Amino acid sequence: MPEHSRTPQRYRGGELVIVIDCADLDRSADFWTDALGYLREGSAGKIYQTLVPADGRGCKILLQRVPEQKSAKNRLHLDLRTTDLATEVERVLKAGASLVTEQPIAEAEWVWHILADPDGNEFCILQPPSDYWQS
Secondary structure, X not given: OOXXXXXXXXXXXXXXXXXXXEOOHHHHHHHHHHHHOEEEEOOOOOOEEEEEEOOOEEOEEEEEEOOOOOOOOOOOOOEEEOOOHHHXXXXXXXXXXXXXXXXXEEEOOEEEEEEEOOOOOEEEEEEOOHHHHHO
8 A cells, every 4th residue: 555545543742553572563454454454565575574554544563573582561552342152252363373361351240351463462352341442
């Protein structure tokens, strides 16, 4: 997708890009494009692969190949919010994620699972209260 057809996610000083460390660019790109419905932008280099939203609007994701393995809990993670927790968890597991929590976590009418991508980076799939989608 050409850069000019994108509407980047802006923040106060420019464009917001999410960077995800990984060991294998192709494996991570396959997972995240399937999980998020994103597209690869350009070909993978030796260190970076860019992913963009299929509709051209929103945050770009930059996969960055790093030599070290993940060693501790993420201090920052993605939340994928859905109206059907079980179906979305199953879909993302089929894409290559692994389940971190055996049972859903519930708090203040929110229910979620913690999952990990193929490199062990945690993310959550959440089902907000039904009134969340009405706002």
